[in-house]
Amino acid sequence: MINKYALTTFVSELSNSVPMERILLDEPMSEHTTFAVGGPADVLILPESVKEMSLAIRAARRLELPVTVLGGGSNVLVRDGGIRGVVIQLNTMTKVLACHDRKILASAGYMLKDVCQFAQENSLTGIEFACGIPGTLGGAVFMNAGAYDGEMSHVVSRVRTVNSEGGVHTYDAPNLGFSYRQSRFQKSQEFVVEVELTLRSGDPKEIQARMDDLMNRRRSKQPLEMHSAGSTFKRPPGYFAGTLIDQTGLKGLSCGDAQVSMKHAGFVVNTGHASARDVLNVIHEVQKRVEKAHGVHLEPEVRIIGED
Template sequence: METNQLIDELVDANVGKVVEQEPLSKHTTWKIGGPADIFVEPNGVDALEKTMKIITSYDITWRAIGRGSNLLVDDQGIEGVVIKLGQNISHLERDESVIRVGGGLSFIKLATIISKDGLSGLEFAGGIPGTVGGAVFMNAGAHGSDMSQILEKARVLFPDGRLEWVNNENMDFSYRTSRLQKEKGICVEAILQLQEGDKETVVHEMKAHKNYRRETQPWNYPCAGSVFRNPLPAHAGELIEKAGLKGYRYGGAQISEQHANFIVNVDEAKAADVLAIIEHVKKTIRDQYNIEMHTEVEIVKR
């Protein structure tokens, strides 16, 4: 009854798309995942605030997702409410070299637009999948740079429903980590400080990064990017390849023949297939190299 009341209240508030039992395989780049009890895609930041006020008045769990590019959702789905920050929260405003951008905007799309304006600082994002919000959450990076170097502040939605601006120095950034992971905060908007650059140089560098990823990573199959964090100074892909695991398959999932830190969905894989491979990799690397492997992708179980 309470679920029905919540759905009715969200629909009456006209917050956006509200659906029951939405398959999350439609909203993850792995094309894997069972249903969300309730799925909401707010039609803007104001609608998101309204959504959160309604949800937090009920005793129900919730989580937010972007493009689902760094997410493994259990075959049983997700309990409670899933909020998608999508195209409706993908605004982009520029004031000289400072940009304000919605958390739902594609990170690659942002980098492409900004490079054409001759702004420097986002070249590393060429080819990184996911949304701006996800990039802040994970402190996404490549080629010697990451979000911590360009983020001025982020507007964060906390689990208790608060929506607050958090400055860079309070984000606790480190390698592929931010405060948001510890507190399960969601980046709704970000303000980035970039630099004026030479348009031709910026575009060339970003395209080079994008092409490098296209040549070295298996985006011809559904996947979620790098599965494991690099156990620095070692690199996850090299360790997995040296252990002889390239091409290892379980069910419909397989360690990519192209890049060993990618697990690809080759034949209607289930989350259980991917999890089995993850555990096999962890055990193999522990046994062979005495190194503990930790996932970069977030694993969500019901």
């Protein structure tokens, strides 16, 4: 049970530093996630700077309120009961975007597609693989997001974080703990606020052509026109999740308005007004049937958070 007095005190204190239009009470997370499902956050904070984020975390910790940090809300499923305590969403943190030599420094709230376009404009190549991945730069680092034989571990050289006490730290690449869809930040209770990318010089026309090609491939194969959290399942060793689901005959499997996409079986989509429970029912049914048919357990790639 959340202490209501602590929540009220938190909002009162933080409003001295953060405008109230970026402190949202009982805010439905369906409006802040790409799945368009999820119950309310007790308090949703939209910081614009590392200082604001650090102040929010320190105030929450002092008042013993739980803190959840999100990027663009693209790789997450919020349960129907919502999220207790304080939610901090970083897609408004877009203060820094700079290029020097072959390095880009960017705030964690920038959308990946915008960082990729900035790289192209500065004749830098190596991050084209990410141009169609939904979500923020910080979220991509957290998940070590990847596509088309590229992943964030290939290009990230330094990361600045805020920890669960509000302290700021910097990590170089060897200390980021990257592996398949993993980083140190999934266990360390530190939150990515700024990222340095090290890229290579390239021809801007060739870079743009590569990005256009990858986006066309995505549009032709993935249900980008529907609400989803991106790829629902991690790739199991030796297999492709979408192929296994398709081979099991599960395209179109639905519960309420949640459905295994008819376009790409690796995606569970919201066709209208799905609840988180609908989505979870589809995920669990897919896991059960694929394991029965192929002996392979599918692990969700999407983060499942909040209360039922």
